[in-house]
Amino acid sequence: MAGKGLIVSVSGPSGVGKGTILEAIRKRYPECKQSISVTTRAPRGTEQDGVEYYFRTREQFEQLLADGEILEYDEYVGNYYGTPLTPLIKATEAGDDILLDITIAGTLALEEKYPLAISIFILPPSFEQLAERLKGRGTETDELIKMRMEKAKEEILSAKKFDYVVVNDNLEEAVDNIVAIMKAERCRYERNEGIEKTL
């Protein structure tokens, strides 16, 4: 079936296992692309514009921000790093699927600007299990874990703004669900508008 590529954003609270899920999806589906960030830092070595990053001046970046072109951004050691929208849409028009690893706020900005984007929220099976996972890392103080849990509880309330919720009870099952969501979304009539007239 013909049709444009998909933009899929997978988000969730800290500690929910999003990184492991994304890694498993990329392994199962290696042709899925990632987004390329735009940055104000200078290219290093053999880095090329549009490959590792889009390299822009500070003024250009601020213009992109003003144009609502940046879904989310951060400043790190004096340089901006952001996720631009237009290259994602262009990639899907060329038929590519994009799997995004962005924040909850970034996903909500994406949905607002491009409602065909697919937003998936990963939920922990329970708060207890989320706390266990945060403790399991073994690198954080009790105080920090408590703060993260408070933050996670707040973040989880955003689930209702997402298209899909996937409970990360079992890694294989969570990945199966996300792969099924991508397969199903390709069949949605709105992604195949007018197909009945092309037979």
Add this chain to the structure above:
Amino acid sequence: MAGKGLIVSVSGPSGVGKGTILEAIRKRYPECKQSISVTTRAPRGTEQDGVEYYFRTREQFEQLLADGEILEYDEYVGNYYGTPLTPLIKATEAGDDILLDITIAGTLALEEKYPLAISIFILPPSFEQLAERLKGRGTETDELIKMRMEKAKEEILSAKKFDYVVVNDNLEEAVDNIVAIMKAERCRYERNEGIEKTL
């Protein structure tokens, strides 16, 4: 993930291979239920109300029709046969998934009354292939095939009112797509409303 069962309706034009697809899905997913029709004919042998059919009087059936309770119906040898809505919704509330084999008009009536229903339209890869399949049956005259093709062309325009379109180019692929649609739909936030508050 907790949640209600699904009502899935698979429709398409005559000759598209819907029967074979439904059979394959039922084989792969035997716990999926079918709808039970309501009829005005008398029970035979060991037939029980609510098992083979819901047995109703003509007056009761006409009341169900007047109440908008019948998605589609037909009259055969002086008796009504119809697909009632409420038992489907009750079954999904008990957690059952229902796979419906109803007409295009019946599916559109279902979507209107119960928007959470999942409507899938099966498309042929091309009109030529649809004509070939109709001829392939070998039981129909050229005139009848021509009439069926005209009807199919008209029916196919309804695809735009469906949630999903699945091209029946390859049986396995079409079935995979429908199974993925069911899996994905179980993850839609609207089917899991409030889940973020239950953790």
